[in-house]
Amino acid sequence: MTYEPTLESVRTHEVPDWYHNAKLGIFIHWGLYSVPAWAPHGGDIGEVFESGDMSQWFRLNSYAEWYLNTLKFEDSPTREWHTRNYGADFDYDDFAAGFNSALRRWQPADMVSLFSEVKARYVVLTTKHHDGFTLWPSDIPCPRKPDYHTMRDVVGDLTEAVRDQGMKMALYYSGGLDWAFNETRINDGADVFGTIVQTPEFVDYSV
Template sequence: MLRPLLVLALWLCITLSTTAQQHYDATWNSIDSRPVPQWFEDSKFGIFIHWGVFSVPAWGPTKSSVYEKYAEWYWWRLLDPKAETYAEFNAFHTKTYGKDFKYQDFVKGFTCEMFDPAQWATIIQNSGAKYVVLTSKHHEGFTLWPSAQSWNWNAVDVGPHRDLAGDLSDAVKAKGLHMGYYYSLYEWFNPLYKSDVNKYVDDHMIPQMKDLVTRYKPDVLWTDGEWDHPSETWKSTEFLAWLYNESPVKETIVVNDRWGKETRSKHGGIYTTEYDLVHDETSVGKKIEHPWEECRGIGGSFGYNRNENLADYSSSEEVIHILIDKVARGGNLLLNIGPTADGRIPVIMQQRLADVGAWLHVNGEAIYNTRNWASAPPVKADTKVFYTRKGKDLYAICTKFPEQAFTVTGVNSSAKVSLLGYAGKVNYTVNGKAVKITAPVLNPANNPCQHAWVFKIENAL
């Protein structure tokens, strides 16, 4: 009997230990100890969607500083005399709608009659993205689901009279993609927030976030609007302890670092950059030793901006190069699209996504499930070579086609080289710990892709 009892005791010890490790206290030390779920770092590419009442005026200046270009900030810029674009917003608003037209009246134009969630999901799937993050509620406080805390200021009570968040979630998950939500902690003009932030947190924000999580079971909760108060005021660690210990997505949920005015790049889950401008420590070209994600629009705004022209949009080549840069540095790219108020993804955005998808169809092996190569040399202007790794294999991603031979050092002597999507032979020589690669001559008939080319170096590491 002794041995079975010992086995049982050992099993109980292991079980209790595992259970204890999976419990998180409402402190940053404990919350920060939770690993980011692996699916996120494997996915590499996601689609951000900014959609709301701000999609009706859909306007912002294009020649201002980064944040002043955001069309989704229309209501705030209209009423904040300190905003650098206050005069521009008011001039446009008065000329177009009249000075007495209230922002809340825009909800009548948020009709979404062209919204086809299955079509959106197909466009996103074809882009090669593996996850989606939809604005469930932006700073204007309008929710895209029937939130009890936002009575008569949600997409079911007014506007389209439709559960937009739920409909898109069903369509995205049906494609096998991860679904997530952006959520603004604060609301610009909510009377409760303005008068009693503690009551707002207890009676409005936390119940609303819990409803969003339990109702739709998202894989991402992407918070924002945290900068007015420290995380203690937002009760962020208390909410995250519930999310990690009790919620229905406690094992899979990914969160970001926007939980209080002191938390970015310090606490939470993944670190977030925004048009490469949010944090000095995450500047362009620097490797970040933590799971992270860059978010940006294809144009200068997240919400749809009717004022943007072709020159204001990144080209397909630029978008693909941005993706390569982020992944080579160990991060993800969350690329934003801004649908129209009637529920369409603008054609120019569809075209950019289709081009990224076409490139990933050939070269996704060098992006998905990869990690950055710690020994990667600096990117040189003449070759523009970025590196990712997967197991023993290395990928040299050339954003400029190498007309001259280039050398990769620090590889095994048994390394073998091929060009993804190219059926022909690639000439290379291995000398000690270096492989010298000579690119093949390509023409329209045998060129595997546009914008960037990937040389796979098998058994390199």
């Protein structure tokens, strides 16, 4: 079944039967940001949206997967923590070497066994978050950062392990925000939409 890029078309999508009784699923955010695995303790994002004041949210972002963007604020707690622990010259992309090294020891079956123990019925993996780093060695390299991916096929290995345990597997892919193509710092809600990449180069890469 295919859908057109319109609200009318997407709204015809029906929820799969298995999902109605799925109860518990595991959503995995995993990437270079998992190496520092740090973010300041911030407010509740729901309260922030309700207030309409996003002025401090992105500087104090409490989501570790936004580490790269928060790092761009010179006065952010993330920048201070990063400099203190890694040094001012340590770039976010430098986390890739350690991440890939650790993945050589990763046992997906062990991870999935834990999911099974808690009776999860589906798993969602971030295959590429906003930083643009992919969790598989794609045959189509990022033109801005050709080696910006895992050496191991994390997506494939985890998918196989999940399905072996009888669970459903779903994949998340950040298709609009990609900081490998647009390094503009996101300061507020308007910037989220204003920094969505729409260049021909990005379209050729991502489609």
